[in-house]
Amino acid sequence: MKEQNILNNIAEEMKKLPGHVGFYYKNLVSGEEFGVGADESYLAASVIKLPLYLHILQQAAEGKLDMTQQLTVTAEDKVPICGALTLFSGDVTADIRSLCHLMISISDNTATNKLIDFCGVEELKNSFRAMGLEKTILNRKMFDFERAKLGLQNYICPKEIAVLLEQLYRNEFVNEAVCKEALDILLQQQVDHKLNGKLCNVVPVAHKTGEDDNLSNDVGIVFAEEPFIVCFAGHGTDVYRWEDLMRRATYDLYAVQQK
Numbered sequence: 001m002k003e004q005n006i007l008n009n010i011a012e013e014m015k016k017l018p019g020h021v022g023f024y025y026k027n028l029v030s031g032e033e034f035g036v037g038a039d040e041s042y043l044a045a046s047v048i049k050l051p052l053y054l055h056i057l058q059q060a061a062e063g064k065l066d067m068t069q070q071l072t073v074t075a076e077d078k079v080p081i082c083g084a085l086t087l088f089s090g091d092v093t094a095d096i097r098s099l100c101h102l103m104i105s106i107s108d109n110t111a112t113n114k115l116i117d118f119c120g121v122e123e124l125k126n127s128f129r130a131m132g133l134e135k136t137i138l139n140r141k142m143f144d145f146e147r148a149k150l151g152l153q154n155y156i157c158p159k160e161i162a163v164l165l166e167q168l169y170r171n172e173f174v175n176e177a178v179c180k181e182a183l184d185i186l187l188q189q190q191v192d193h194k195l196n197g198k199l200c201n202v203v204p205v206a207h208k209t210g211e212d213d214n215l216s217n218d219v220g221i222v223f224a225e226e227p228f229i230v231c232f233a234g235h236g237t238d239v240y241r242w243e244d245l246m247r248r249a250t251y252d253l254y255a256v257q258q259k
Contacts (some may be wrong), residue, residue: 019236029226042233044154045210083108158231197247
């Protein structure tokens with residue numbers, strides 16, 4: 001089956017899913033692009049942690065923050081898992097780099113909220129815009145139910161996230177060292193049942209997931225013979241079927257390259 005046939009099949013399957021689902025693909029060698037609702041906004045869940053992480057790396061590279069600075073997580077800071085910090089008894093002190101690693105590799109919500117507090121929501125909004133993000137917006141912390149009741153949600157746009165991923169791949173986000181650091185931790189993603197669910201580590205996948213009730217996202221770079229970006233975002237959908245499509249589609253896009 002050819003690449004375009006696989007992409008067309010993905011689009012056809014997406015039509016059969018309920019809710020708001022979007023997909024973006026780019027072959028980083030040929031430049032072939034394909035999207036379904038790729039320019040639209042979707043509830044972010046934990047994928048919002050990726051541009052937050054890139055903001056912090058950028059600030060550190062510019063000398064505006066120190067990744068070794070220690071922050072203390074108190075009982076009042078702790079929110080439900082994903083993550084590990086909420087499981088520790090008492091206060092927990094960790095440096096900013098460690099909190100970033102927890103935020104990305106195991107999607108730690110408490111680490112995320114501590115970093116959002118440290119950076120400030122308005123600063124992050126401005127930084128996201130400076131990155132070229134228009135529809136990818138951070139409005140609140142994780143588990144901030146009061147702001148959620150006011151309709152303040154976090155959003156991502158698959159194509160915008162893909163642009164950031166391509167910048168990392170091409171060493172074009174800030175500098176090569178920043179790109180390497182970001183990709184290294186994305187490659188250590190432990191929530192690994194979607195993009196990598198059928199690939200089973202046959203090739204490296206640098207990615208960030210997000211999930212909530214009736215919501216599932218996964219965005220990343222698959223380091224196949226011809227590396228490619230896939231960004232899936234969907235809410236109000238049938239998560240079982242949507243994640244099954246993510247697994248099969250990512251595998252098929254890898255397998256079509258095999259001789």
